[in-house]
Amino acid sequence: MVDIVFGFDFGVKRIGIAMGNTLTGQAQPLTVIRAVDNATRFQVIGDLITQWKPARLVVGEPRHPDGAEHDMTLRSRRFANQLHGRFNLPVELVDERYSSAVIPQKRGEIIDAKAAAIILQQYFDAH
Known part of the structure; x- marks a missing residue:
């Protein structure tokens, strides 16, 4: 069975989201949420x-x-x-200490989605 997995790079101003699946074990940037309030953030995630x-x-x-x-x-x-409580899905934390070090440090929202993809790839590589 192939499962979709989402990865999140949480930030106060933006949340990067990536997706991948358990068949390929490859992560790719999906989108960036830029919302001020939690209600809007969680609506988009939902x-x-x-x-x-x-x-x-x-x-x-x-x-x-x-x-x-x-x-x-x-x-x-x-x-x-909050993700676990709102969506009743398993949530795992992944150490992201050096994830941003491999991304070119240009300004822009796509960086957050790329960081989320690196976090998710670290999860796939460990499992």
């Missing part, structure tokens, strides 16, 4: 979940290079918990 029907969600968990937690670590965990 619409994507209805459209694609992922079996699992993966959220990047940012940390300092030494592994220590920081403010965004806790925010990402909270976001993961």
Whole structure:
């Protein structure tokens, strides 16, 4: 059975989303959500979940290079918990410490979706 999996790069201003499937184990950027309020963010995510029907969600968990937690670590965990609570899907956290290091540092929203794809690819590579 082939399952769709979504990956998320959570940010306060934007959330990058990627998708992939368990057959190919390949992640690709899907979209970026740029919404100020949680209601709109979760509405867009809900619409994507209805459209694609992922079996699992993966959220990047940012940390300092030494592994220590920081403010965004806790925010990402909270976001993961909200995803699980709202959509009743399994959610896994993936260490994203060096995911942005492999993306060219040009400004623009597509970077967030590419970061989500790297996070999701790390999940596929580990499983």
